[in-house]
Amino acid sequence: MDLTAALRAFVRTIETGSMTAAARDLKLSQPAVSKLVRNLETHTRTKLLERNGRAVHPTEAGRRLYAGSGTALATIDGTLESIRSEQGDISGPLRLHCPVCLGETYLCGIVAAFQKEHPNVAVQLTLENQPPDLLKQNLDVAFRMGELDDQGLIQTRIGLITRILVASPEYIERAAPLTDVSSLRDHDTIVTDAVLSPSGILKLKRGRKSVDVALDPILKTNNAHVLVEALRRGQGVGTAQTLLVSDDLAEGRLVRVLPDYEVAATPLHLTYLPTRYMRPAVRSFADFSLQALRKVDGIVQG
């Protein structure tokens, strides 16, 4: 029996919670996974999974096998890949997860540059604003915004994503003068869900002093492109991640307003699971993306 294949199927089944999902992952048919697990059970003379029609759960023995063999498999994979990479040939899969806005604007370029250096790395880049489940989705690296309290997760702080208040020149021309933050109430505002507190408060800072403004925005969106596009069209004034609008600012399509005020910056982290071995492709990409992102205008240290 191919123990490696059987264990891999078993481990993925537990992680995804379903043989069908594991089969998709492993590019096998569902019966194949079913058989592999069955073989493993015969071999250990023990029921490893509790089949429940709907889902499968590991038995006590299954949990122990998972704990023991999961890391061992990862070690083997990591060692093998590290030996291949020693030949100067970094390869293997690289599964990434990233918030949509960052992914669309910067990460895709970073991935392209990385793949140019390492053409044998097969990237799967998932963009979602939901926080990912690294285990279930089998992710190598996830970029995450905001403060994380997730235990059992290694996180490297990349920097702070700054936001600024911007508007198009046309809008500024047209609308009431924006002399002070209190006048924001009289403006059409456009924001991301994330920057507004549930009660609709935007937190700003002027120097050390923090200022809260209650907004009633004309547009709230979770999509950065939509947001920036609306700002460009002159639909209003709003907060935007600096990294999303630096080009627009440089070319005059957008103008920073109330430049004395700072919008609360969001930390950006690179996260991954503490596997025994960091596969070379993963390690290499982590370094690569970290350096690239820290150079981005709109991501600052602090």
Place this chain on the structure above:
Amino acid sequence: MDLTAALRAFVRTIETGSMTAAARDLKLSQPAVSKLVRNLETHTRTKLLERNGRAVHPTEAGRRLYAGSGTALATIDGTLESIRSEQGDISGPLRLHCPVCLGETYLCGIVAAFQKEHPNVAVQLTLENQPPDLLKQNLDVAFRMGELDDQGLIQTRIGLITRILVASPEYIERAAPLTDVSSLRDHDTIVTDAVLSPSGILKLKRGRKSVDVALDPILKTNNAHVLVEALRRGQGVGTAQTLLVSDDLAEGRLVRVLPDYEVAATPLHLTYLPTRYMRPAVRSFADFSLQALRKVDGIVQG
């Protein structure tokens, strides 16, 4: 490709220093091992072994793969076996090594008792007086006499094997009186190689005081049965491990002489390699044999 099989063949090849030997170990043909290693090399795109006609040596990459996958494989095997054993069924191979005299007299009985409790454990018991190479011979546990300086070896002290001076009643009748240790020179002496220093000195102790006696034995042997048999036949007086002659003493076939004197006792150790996982059969037998041996007359604590 069956990664487990390939890695196993590779690991055993490095440990034994030859594919042919690894094949014997794994109960495969030599070409099978050759192919497995070749597959592994193809898979890693790296030469892992330097074939040298006479012997094979790992390349740098091979050493790294060995370091990484060796323990991982052991972990997997151990976990699987531990799950099987959870079913109350301790099983698997158990490879033991032991000095001949101890093995013939006591260990064989201990092994039999152990197998009675755990009939699915397949024991290979090698009796040799040469110190074993646990890695090359693929041993789980080795019993060793004497002080060991072997690093990278876990050793549990079982106790001290005592030796005493004995002779048969017939011999004592016939020979010169044995009033003092100095009169030993005038006797026919029978010893194990091990107790004599290279220059032929037997070290004794009387209380705190150590006494050296130069002997010119009529029989030196490395085999305990030969030694004891010679003593029983009345060929002379000699040193014997207490555990070998306790029956003879009890039944009057041998008599202890010069009982004030002690022969230097030899420590007995149970040794094994520090593998990540101690397989259940191994752990269980280690406990079992330790308890049994400590009860043996002639093995004392200290």
Place this chain on the structure above:
DNA sequence: TCCATCTATAACCTGTTGGCATGGTTGCTA
């Protein structure tokens, strides 16, 4: 120079494994 020992290769065969199609079970939902 021959021999012993070890590895590589070729040819062949068997057994396992994976895929497909299908049937059974479970839990949700209307």
Place this chain on the structure above:
DNA sequence: TAGCAACCATGCCAACAGGTTATAGATGGA
């Protein structure tokens, strides 16, 4: 309660992987 959807198990078939035997090639020692 019945129908549906999702998931796992099983039987059958084809393909390939991995095993063995036989043989050739290389290397170090006597």
